[in-house]
Amino acid sequence: MKRNHLFAIIVSLILLMTAGAQATAAEQSPDGLAAYRDVLNRYHRLITADPQYAEAGEGDTGVLEAFSYIEPADAPARFGYAIMDISRDNVPELLIGIIEKTEDGVSWGSEILAAYTLVDGQPKLSFEGWARNRHHYIGKGSFYVSGSSGADQSVFGEYMISPDGTELICIDFCFTDQQGANLGQLSIDPAASKWVKVEPKERAVSEDEFEELEKQLAARVQLMQLTPFAAYTSSAFTVLARWAKDALVDYTNYDEFTADESDARVRVLLSSDSPLADFKVLSITALDADEGGTLRFDSQVLHAQDSLNPDRPLVLNMTFFGDLPSYAISYTDENGTAQTFALTLSGKDGSLQLTPIE
Template identity: 25%
Template sequence: MRCKLVKGVLLTLLAAALLGCGAEKKMAAPHEKVPKAEAAAAAAAIVKVPAYELEYANIVDGVYDFLANGNSKRLPQQGTTGIYELRDHFNADEAVKHLGYTLLDINNDKVPELIFAFNNNEIRGKGYYGKELYAVYTFVDGQVKFVDEGWARSSLELQPDGTLLTRGNISNAEYVLAVHDLLKDGSTRCLRMYFTKAQEGAGGLEVYRSSDGRAFADGSERMQMTADEFFEMGNELSSYSTEVELLPLHEYKQSGSKFKGLAMPYLHIMGVHELQDPQADLSGYEQVSVPDPFKGADVLFRTNAELQDFQLLDLQGAANKNDGRVLYSKDRLQAGAKLYLHLSSFETIPKNGIAFKDDAGRLRKFAICVSGRDGSIYLHEID
């Protein structure tokens, strides 16, 4: 769906990637008198907004201004290749429909990253989701830092464990497949990297595994792997990439929080078997059990923000899975609340789910599912 930029620019950008894996204040007009109580409340609200949100909002402003109005002066210096492609391919109205953004903490440092991704405009429940990432930014030492970007010839996706998957090429012989993670200092670390080179005299492709995060045959390990196996490995990794929840840019707000309405960044759910520490203290978790759980499956649930009208649902007993019977409810779950859920065992069709209101006041419902790849637990939004 995406168009290509000038070929020379793309080749230069991807060649560089192959070499290393590596507040908005609403001010009153001068003549306008603002009651002291309102002014104090506004000031308090501004103080409570995290610094990263204010800085990220400036980037969202700039990207919106570019796609909607063609003004590139406020765009960030890095991370815009895919956004330029999007603007070249669509008119302004379509461009802002196909770009979404989100806040998601992918390196577990308690500060979310700002992510732009392709939005296919298909609503699931009340949320939008996308898999093709255009740009990732993080916030370190009071400043926004560019992390990575994706475009037509170098896709970028998020893996379930928070790592970033890159697949790209600069010619019919040079392809790269790399997985890297984001460190807490804002740098990236190459975890594994494979690449191809033309096979001399045979017309085929040789596959290498990099030892230092660079796509140089010298110093890299020649793999006993065919080109087809290389591409199959990339396709398999991509099949497990995570869809991120997005706020569509065409619903962009000129005032107020530009990140209101996101639900997924404020939850964390996992199976007990995923705990790294076998001596983990679960005494702080409230125990919640479904009636007569079949075989049983234990799940830990933790909130990163306050949730209103939280419910645990039985999806299997309802004629319509979206009208599940309420098994447990709480008017308010405080930020940092911990629940130890004893559920029915996981099968192809989810048996249990949760519901709550997001910060925009919309009721959101999610089925609790298990990955067929590694048994990890994830949430899938339902109507």
């Protein structure tokens, strides 16, 4: 079978932004978690609800397709998200991906099903992936994209997120039996810090070379840390529980409270995207269960503060003593309703979870 490798260098875009322009973009962009709250809430509903009743929206194709091999009960631990600035314009992107492994309670994945950026502070879909259009992260804002449009037609290439994060730009593209297709390669001129336009050039490669090119690109795939949707609470004012050793790099100031002195205690970072009133850390003890098997708990306040603020999270030193939770958090939501969540570990992968309790 003839393999074609088409080269082109297209488009002229200035990549080098001034420090002032970057600062302005950062000032105009809301906090990442808060800005993407509606998108995350939608994915949380999609992932935690019965998929047969779900309606596909923009960017949902890959998630819905993945339910063909992911059991609904496992979905909250198998899908995750990351908020990071892969376009390096000081505006964070939201990435929705599949969790491939979890070690020491930290989840990792490389396949991205959807990506969003912020335009005028509002989420905008940048790209989405599915089985025949897979996107794997290879670092520095670039992706290994592979797929097919039939048994004898396969494609792969390297794509880079555009400087504004709104789309993927082709860097290199290989395909089979698609003579005349308007596909190509973009290259960066580091000296000029811009995209340079030239005429496309096409060349044929052997099957061995075709496979070697794809092998080299696939070898660059790297894992990124993903927060499982099992750890996400889709309240308008949400607390996020993460391992402090991984998440503290995002903060310069924080409070700390030690709930017990056990040698097995761990450090959990509790953060929120909006101020939460009347925030408390509770010691809880299971009393009994109702007819439906729901546990009832007695609680004692261990730590209280007027609010938990986005720029000052709380590090909780605590121990997971057994299968039943020993600690919980509570706060007052925007409607004046007290919300209480137990701190638990996933029985599947040991990831942190916040479980609603009464």
